[in-house]
Structure formats: structure tokens, C-alpha cells
Amino acid sequence: MIIPVLDIKSSIAVSGKSGNRDEYQPLETIFSPSSHPLEIARKLKERGAQEIYIADLDAIENKGSNRDLVGKINQVLPVMLDCGACDPESVTEALKFADKVIVATETLKSMDDLQQIFSRVNRQQIIISIDLVQDQIYSRNMDLDWENLRETLERLKPSQIIILDISQVGTRKGVNWDVVDRFSGLESTVILGGGITGSDLEEITRKGVAKVLVGTALHSGQMEPSF
Numbered sequence: 363m364i365i366p367v368l369d370i371k372s373s374i375a376v377s378g379k380s381g382n383r384d385e386y387q388p389l390e391t392i393f394s395p396s397s398h399p400l401e402i403a404r405k406l407k408e409r410g411a412q413e414i415y416i417a418d419l420d421a422i423e424n425k426g427s428n429r430d431l432v433g434k435i436n437q438v439l440p441v442m443l444d445c446g447a448c449d450p451e452s453v454t455e456a457l458k459f460a461d462k463v464i465v466a467t468e469t470l471k472s473m474d475d476l477q478q479i480f481s482r483v484n485r486q487q488i489i490i491s492i493d494l495v496q497d498q499i500y501s502r503n504m505d506l507d508w509e510n511l512r513e514t515l516e517r518l519k520p521s522q523i524i525i526l527d528i529s530q531v532g533t534r535k536g537v538n539w540d541v542v543d544r545f546s547g548l549e550s551t552v553i554l555g556g557g558i559t560g561s562d563l564e565e566i567t568r569k570g571v572a573k574v575l576v577g578t579a580l581h582s583g584q585m586e587p588s589f
Contacts, residue, residue: 364589365442365553366406367577368399368435370428371419375399377578378531386419391581399428403435410589413440413461415555415575421445422469433459442489449475450482457487464524466491471503473514480518490515491524494556497541500528508544515548522551524575530557531577537562542569560585 368375371386375397378386388397393405403414416435421427422445435441436459443460446469447453456463465488470476479488492499492511499506515523525545527538537554545552554566555575566574579585 363412363573364580364585364587365413365415365573365575366411366580366587366589367415367417367555367575368402369417369419369577370399370431373399373428373431375402376419377581389581392583393581399431400434400438403438406587406589407439409587411439411587412589413442415442416444416460418443418445429456429459436460444491450479453479453483453488457483462487462489462522464489464491466493466526467499467501467504467506467511468493468528469502473504473510476514476518480520485519486521488520489522489524489553490518490520490550491526492545494525494527494538494541495529497538512545512548515545515550520550522553523548524553524555526575527556531555537566539565539569542571 375389376386377389391402394402416432418428432441432443440461442462443456444464444466445456447456447463448470453463465479494500525542552571553573554571558574558576559579576585
């Protein structure tokens with residue numbers, strides 16, 4: 363299933379490449395003449411979308427938030443929200459506005475915080491995002507290695523994990539299967555994101571990946587919106 367992606371900055375849907383957020387521009391999408399996220403969400407629902415991934419870039423970068431807008435979108439489509447939540451309190455607060463909250467390696471401060479989140483919040487509402495840059499796990503606050511991260515995932519058993527290659531976002535370069543294969547065999551449902559194109563979908567399905575996050579290829583009309 364394709365999950366449409368919206369990046370929101372200053373209440374506007376934006377787009378860009380490779381995580382260079384300062385260079386993001388208002389989103390041009392085939393689904394709406396407007397870059398207003400709520401209008402885009404309504405049109406996506408009309409086309410059959412079942413949920414939506416939202417990155418609140420202002421919140422991730424500690425420059426405010428768009429949580430009231432996200433809450434309105436959540437009434438249209440269930441939102442999986444990346445807002446930089448990194449401890450039980452911030453995850454609980456984010457769940458007031460979204461259906462599920464993403465805890466991303468980019469902003470997570472410690473593995474102890476992750477353990478605390480899973481002990482205090484309904485795990486069905488938590489999605490762990492493994493953020494990658496140039497094939498390496500990306501975190502602002504920790505040194506993470508593949509082996510320890512996999513051990514943590516095996517212990518916590520999150521219902522869903524996202525493998526998001528930030529350096530591929532907006533590039534349409536396809537899936538890095540070497541990275542994906544590092545997490546094969548986990549009990550969690552895997553969601554792929556970053557640079558995915560229509561030509562990747564057959565292999566994605568063959569490998570048993572249930573969901574993909576798609577932004578650029580979907581909004582540009584280069585991928586059929588098969589929600």
C-alpha cells in the first residue's frame with residue numbers, strides 16, 4: 363500500500379531533495395492546485411488514500427509546530443506523524459493530534475528514552491523510523507550501529523518500523539536493498555521510504571514489504587496512486 367507523504371513547514375506543504383530542508387519550496391501536486399496541506403489531504407482521501415505520513419519540519423527543527431493543522435488533517439485521514447517526539451511526554455502529546463507517532467533515530471536522544479516510550483505508550487501507536495544518510499544510521503544525538511539497533515528492535519518488537527533514506531528523498535533513485543536486507547526477519551511490519559519509484563514496486567512486493575512512503579513520485583504524477 364502506498365502511503366502519501368506531506369512535509370509541512372510554516373503551515374504549507376513543501377518539497378525538496380535529500381533532506382536539505384532550508385531549500386524546500388511549496389509543493390506542486392497533481393492532487394490540488396493549492397499547497398495547503400488540509401486541501402491536499404482531502405483530495406488524497408477522495409482518491410482512496412487510507413492514511414498519510416506527515417513530517418512537521420518546524421517541530422523537528424525546534425522552530426514551532428503545525429500540530430493544530432495536523433489535528434485537522436487527522437480528522438480527514440489517519441496521520442502517522444514525525445514531529446521530533448523523543449520521550450514519553452512528547453509522544454503522548456503528539457498523540458493528541460495524530461493517529462500514530464514516529465520516533466525517529468534522527469531526533470531520539472537515547473535508547474533508554476526509547477525503552478521508556480515503549481513501556482509507557484501503547485506500542486500500536488508507535489512507529490520507529492530508522493533514518494539513513496549515505497547508507498549510515500543518522501542520529502543527531504547518538505552513535506548507533508546496525509547490530510545494536512537490530513537487537514533493540516528484536517527486543518522491543520515495534521508493530522511497524524520505517525526505513526527512511528533521507529539522502530534519497532526527492533531523488534527518485536530507488537530502494538537501497540542492501541540496507542533493507544539488514545532488517546529482514548524482524549517481526550515488525552516494514553515501511554520503506556526515500557526515493558521510491560513506480561519501477562520499484564514489483565520488487566518491493568516480492569520481498570514482502572507491505573507499505574511504502576511516496577512523496578515526489580506520487581505528487582508529480584509519475585507513480586499511479588494505488589492506495
